[in-house]
Amino acid sequence: MTTPYPDREDAGQVLADRLAGLADRPDVTVLGLVRGGVPVARVVAERLHAPLDVLVVRKLGMPMAPEVAFGALGPNGVRVLNELVAARLDPGEVAEVQRHEQAELERRERRYRAGRPPLDLTGRTAVIVDDGLATGATARAAVQVARQLGARRVVVAVPVGAEEAYEMLVAEADEVVCVQRPAGFGSVSSYYEDFHEVSDDEVTDLLAAIG
Incomplete structure (x- = not known):
């Protein structure tokens, strides 16, 4: 139960x-x-x-199915890609999703870290x-x-x-x-x-x- x-x-x-x-x-x-x-x-x-x-x-979601991730972004420039999934996308689509999620990641990092050192x-x-x-x-x-x-x-x-x-x-x-x-x-x-x-x-x- x-x-x-x-x-x-x-x-x-x-x-x-x-x-x-x-x-x-x-x-x-x-x-x-x-x-x-x-x-x-x-x-x-x-x-x-x-x-x-x-x-x-920040998950990198497929443009037509955002819940399906083709990769992820993390702090300090970390990017993880599922190459098999990402290969199905146009490079321009990948770049657009990444640009959007990178901006949100940076906003949150600035807000939450508040001058503290980068995560190591x-x-x-x-x-x-x-x-x-x-x-x-x-x-x-x-x-x-x-x-x-x-x-x-x-x-x-x-x-x-x-x-x-x-x-x-x-x-x-x-x-x-x-x-x-x-x-x-x-x-x-x-x-x-x-x-x-x-x-x-x-x-x-x-x-x-x-x-």
Whole structure:
């Protein structure tokens, strides 16, 4: 029986219990996927006594089917491409999608980093936290970006997710922690009583509170 979480903070407490083995390790960085993953990640970081940061990832979606990713962009100029999918597109289409997503990534990076140094995961265990997995495409892109940023080990941690997305990520990440994997998943929002849209201001406030 799937039990809804009251809110993202409660989900973070439950998730932190599952990640207790990573507590007090000097190599761990907790990364919230913006924006909904950051409230969950803030709780996890506090419980693990680990630094909190954000990972801004933008999927590069097919022009006629944006939910289908042909790649992803990350900070510090990181670009991950699925060459087999990207090869089906006109180079001009690829460039246009990338230009749009790069602009949004840069906007979010400026807002969330607020003068902090660029994200560097060299030699670290990156714990990527989101509020749930539907298709898993963003988390998959985040794993690839974290590796490009130098992470030695990548853990994906979520309170709830679809079985198909979980299985996909098991093949990508070093470890996947998914507390609930209900059948007939639907949407992430249906597993929360409070699933308000997380604003830019909320993200920056959460980062300031722990940092």
